[in-house]
Amino acid sequence: MDRVIYNFDSLSQRQSAATVPLRRSIYRARRVPEPRIGIIYNPRSHRNKGQDLACAGADNAMVAQPRTRDEIAHALAGFAREGIDFLIINGGDGTVRDVLTMGQAVFADRWPAIAVLPKGKTNALNVDLGAPADWSLEAALKAYASGRRILRRPLAVSRVDEDDPAMLGFIFGAGAFTLGIEAGQEAHSLGFFNSLAVGATGAWGVLQALFGTNGNKWRRGTQMDLRYLPGGAPLPRSKYGDPARRSVMLASTLERMPMGIQLFGAPRSGLKVAVLDRPRRRLLAALPAIFMGWRPRWLAEAGFHQLDADAVAIDVAEPVILDGEAFPAGRYRIEQGPELTFISV
Template sequence: MVAQTDTTGTARRSDGAPPVVGVIYNPRSHRNRGRDLDIAGRPNIHVAEPREREEIRAALAQFAALGVQYLVINGGDGTVRDVLTAGLAVFGLDWPELAVLPKGKTNALNVDLGAPAGWTLAGAVDAWEQGQRIERRPLVVEPAEGGNEEPLVGFILGAGSYATGVRAGQEAHRLGAFNSLAVMVTAGWGVLQALFGSDANPWRRGVQMELRLGSDGNALPHAGAGYEGRRSIMLASTLERFPGGIRLFGALREGLKIVTLDRPGRRMLAMVPLLLAGLKLKDPDSRGLHYSTADMFELVIADEYILDGEAFPPGRYRVSQGPSLRFVVP
């Protein structure tokens, strides 16, 4: 039961047998209020509905014992983060192929992969044989000083006003805005707050943070505007496309990308919509806007950071790229 990959990135069965499929189904995800388990009774499909994070690893270990070749995650970005975090100890570097059904509120990973918004479990299983494969490496976030804490695995890490934006995005969700619309509503509101707010406004005051890039630990420079050591926003990701078509990392696309913004002047803030649309600045570093790539970096932060929509405590962290994962899309 092996899959062969041709030069176009599609896979086909060499023996015609269906894959052994494991499904992690999150019944609490935004779009899982109905059921999408019509084909769950097939003998090659195994479904787990973990209610707590602690149950996810046990479900994945059972899938590994069953020889699952195809892991379907039915949930949003937070569900993906929890499954990848739990699965790191189970699969290590040797993961089954994956598919993500976009059942959350923003579904940023699925925007990057390009799977249809209404993708179903039946559609994902059908795509295994002839679908395209897209490789992505997630971020791995772990304490820089070691310890017993489990590494976290996800795709979008942010801090500063990004954390404020996530909270505002949750409010946009309550008002009925989801996916790209929620991102655009939040971004627009954030720019207005930063433009017209005082230094006490959380969109403007920034967060004390330090970034050291690469194995050499080169400190990311600060342009000197505002308070030394504080930055307005930091984002890191390995994704290449984002909700709403925004260009978070300028011209950078592949690998681990980082963008940071020192405390900016209002003129720079007024340019944010243009920057997100792809405007290229001459010498952005001198204006406090830094685009970087690295194989890893160290983050020391005095406030919470956000990984795929959830807040985690301040501290000193090492951020690197995780295993190469193959995602199936139609």
Template sequence: MATSIYEFAQIPRADPVGARARVRPIRDAGQAPTVGVIYNPRSHRNLGADFDCGLCPHVHIAQPRERGQLPVALADFAAKGIDLLVINGGDGTVRDVLTCGQAIFGDDWPAIAVLPKGKTNALTVDLGVPDDWTLQDAIDALDHGSRVHRRPMTVARIEEPGSRVAGFILGAGAFTKATQAGQSAHKLGAFDSMVVAVTGLWALLQSLFATRSNPWRQGARMRIGLGAADAPMAHSGHGDPAMRQLLFASTLERLPAGINPFGALRSGLKLAAIDQISRRTTALIPLVLTGRLRNGLRERGIHQLAATQFSLAIEDQFILDGEAFPAGHYRIEQGPELAFVAP
């Protein structure tokens, strides 16, 4: 369920008839829940293995091998009135399921559980889901576990109105370079928090010792507009005001490796943007990410803020949940509040 560059024109469209057919009856006490499982056999930890389809008649499993098959599977789950949607895969699988499910579930999603089976599983870190969580664990947690509420970001390309992608982590500039470096780290056996640490260290070294013309320090040409008024984000005056060395946005509250790029901000849509900062300020980044340096950041070229929405006009690729998206003009908002099942 992945391609090299995500094209908005290729987002699968859901059949609106399937959406209208959705019925979710109220369960009686002690009645087994109806469960729909999106199983990605290509996810890293699934390794193409067959999923156990004989758990019980109330568990319905779909194994879409491309994005175009997802709306059909989700519409079928909606028609069955599922109580729990289980996503068996990594962050990219979550992004594709949430994207394709927008037209089907709208603002009335079933409870969602995520089994961390991908190369990166940032969402399950935030949810507090252990690496060895099973389908049965997720089903048991529906009635006996906890609920964590999160709103994914929705990213709409202004040049193609009506197409929206949903996800939890967006980055640009040096973040794009770090994601490419992360693919190499995957090949060396680094995953999840380890790959965050490895690529973060590499990005720091590049920024410390590279020249201003190096892509790690140069970043990307972009314009960020905040809120409904689309007010331009402030710039510190360090480097080219048309460039940002890095942009990072998320609605998650806990990130892998314990990093905290947003300072005291926790809930909602949060942004961290870095201008073309000096090497001296670059050396302070670890203190910023661990929350030990919070004062005078904006003057140094490090911006941490929350926004109801923002626009991004960018001349380079950006990353959403591990996948590259093309240059263009985008609007980023918060999607519906989703209830995730956790231990």
């Protein structure tokens, strides 16, 4: 995450140039013998820096190297006009977020099959999909015909009471998670990437919360209101901590997390939410075992909640994170986006 707070303001303008009529029929990306291929290559992704795009076996593919969201929208519109069957995203989780977000207006509910080459710093989506960390373009092209097809629905995150289009991503967080992303940048600068970076930053946050004072930013929590949608009932909370504040809130539709962490409980589909009310030292000391699958009965009563929801609303006083990028404080609606077909080995 660059130390920048992004906003939704211009997304509707970026998407309007590529808008197509919304098709309401149910659609699944099908295999075709000779797929038309579109490749989005992010030259700024961590593992792409200083490297050329290897296109072995993809002589008939269209390749775009957009550097802005506006350029992504125009590239995808060109792919759609050519009727691509297979979209390959060469980049990290942030690149995936931007491509999916800008692709809404282009593909509506007729998305091509998608493969993601894990070229970013964490690549959480690819951990979930089970693709190799060194997955190549050539291997992804072969997987189109013979690989697994995995259905996933990204999160759709939108500002409440505003007309901005939803952002599509896979991990949304608030509270100490925002601090963790900032700490992650420090881990990256020290050479920690992928699951190792997740483990390093997670351990650092736990240590801060365990041994810090109540005034420590890792312990004081963030003012936020969490409610189920559409009914508006508040999410459960324990008796610990300020009722107006929570320590951490996370939401995702991923089924497997980096390092095998069971952050949301047992692996399952759908929108899942994890909330920590207050970082009590007894609870934090037990988190490693909990993340490996231990389910003590006292978990929710102690202030850690693992929940399922159709949709949730969050009103938060500090910036939030979607796939590694910060967005302003405010009121957000979080639900499931379109069903997408991902290719893996």
